[in-house]
Amino acid sequence: MSGRAEAGRFRRCAVLGLAAVASLSAGCAIVGDRRIPVAHFTDAQSEGIRPGETMRRDVLERLGPPDGVVRDGSPPPLPPGGVGQGAVAYRYDAAECNFTVFLLCGQGGCIPLPTTPVMTTRSLWVFFDERTGAVTRRDVESTSREIQMPEVPWSGDQLH
Amino acid sequence: MSYGRAASLLALLLLLGGCFAMRDRRAFDEPLRPDRVAAIHPGVTTRFELLKAFGPPRAVARPGTTMTFPPPGGWRSGGESVPSEAFLDLFKAKRPLRPSEVVFYYEASTQKETGFLVFPLVGGGSVTREAVVDRLFFLIDEGTGRVEDVILRRAE
Numbered sequence: 001m002s003g004r005a006e007a008g009r010f011r012r013c014a015v016l017g018l019a020a021v022a023s024l025s026a027g028c029a030i031v032g033d034r035r036i037p038v039a040h041f042t043d044a045q046s047e048g049i050r051p052g053e054t055m056r057r058d059v060l061e062r063l064g065p066p067d068g069v070v071r072d073g074s075p076p077p078l079p080p081g082g083v084g085q086g087a088v089a090y091r092y093d094a095a096e097c098n099f100t101v102f103l104l105c106g107q108g109g110c111i112p113l114p115t116t117p118v119m120t121t122r123s124l125w126v127f128f129d130e131r132t133g134a135v136t137r138r139d140v141e142s143t144s145r146e147i148q149m150p151e152v153p154w155s156g157d158q159l160h
Numbered sequence: 161m162s163y164g165r166a167a168s169l170l171a172l173l174l175l176l177g178g179c180f181a182m183r184d185r186r187a188f189d190e191p192l193r194p195d196r197v198a199a200i201h202p203g204v205t206t207r208f209e210l211l212k213a214f215g216p217p218r219a220v221a222r223p224g225t226t227m228t229f230p231p232p233g234g235w236r237s238g239g240e241s242v243p244s245e246a247f248l249d250l251f252k253a254k255r256p257l258r259p260s261e262v263v264f265y266y267e268a269s270t271q272k273e274t275g276f277l278v279f280p281l282v283g284g285g286s287v288t289r290e291a292v293v294d295r296l297f298f299l300i301d302e303g304t305g306r307v308e309d310v311i312l313r314r315a316e
Binding site: 028030032033034036039064067 | 163164167231240242243245246247249250253254271277278283284285286287288289290291295297313
């Protein structure tokens with residue numbers, strides 16, 4: 001058999017193979033779902049807060065009012081390491097929920113098969129010297145946990 | 161056209177045939193209209209006029225108290241507890257506050273949805289839903305009954 005004929009047969013096989021894969025997987029989809037219910041700070045805003053330079057007024061102008069105000073002896077939630085005497089800490093929250101949905105679709109509709117949602121919550125803690133109003137340090141605390149589907153933000157909103 | 165090129169074109173057409181992008185917004189609250197905000201004049205507008213224009217506030221921040229109000233975006237039940245100091249500090253950063261000054265807080269949240277999906281062959285895509293919250297703060301002197309200052313923070 002000549003080389004040209006062999007190449008032609010290979011091309012035909014490749015096209016048929018592609019068509020077979022396409023028809024087998026038709027109606028299936030993998031969709032990433034990301035839900036952001038709270039975003040009171042971004043990474044860029046957090047990085048823009050510089051201890052020794054940024055003042056409390058700057059933080060309020062850039063981020064708005066905090067979600068929490070903590071001093072030494074305040075009730076939880078407290079920042080890691082606590083708050084020293086003469087200091088005050090502002091807390092800004094952000095949360096994000098991620099999961100993937102495998103959609104098996106046919107003529108009768110779609111069957112969604114979601115993975116376990118993971119909720120990631122982040123808190124930006126900004127510490128000030130209460131007397132001068134200067135930022136003394138900042139920390140970002142992050143926790144992730146698996147949650148149940150009803151706890152997902154806007155859990156009534158489905159893709160199909 | 162060669163056989164291979166035609167097959168590639170057909171495959172591309174099939175793959176792109178079911179592609180779509182989406183962009184949607186769903187308002188949970190009545191938007192904070194800029195013309196209404198602009199009609200509030202510090203030192204002139206009274207608390208009565210403010211309430212008439214915007215209705216009851218979501219929360220009122222008074223010195224030494226904690227506010228509890230529903231979280232924005234309608235994504236979960238329960239209340240959000242925020243120390244009033246957080247809202248008062250917004251204005252305190254500009255000038256010292258009088259004990260008779262309080263903050264009226266309004267917000268308008270929207271769910272922004274963006275995404276893309278590829279159908280009907282090997283489908284896939286991504287969807288992002290995000291709560292976008294506009295926040296409006298009025299500093300009011302309860303002694304004089306007038307609006308003293310306004311801060312509007314638009315999410316975008």
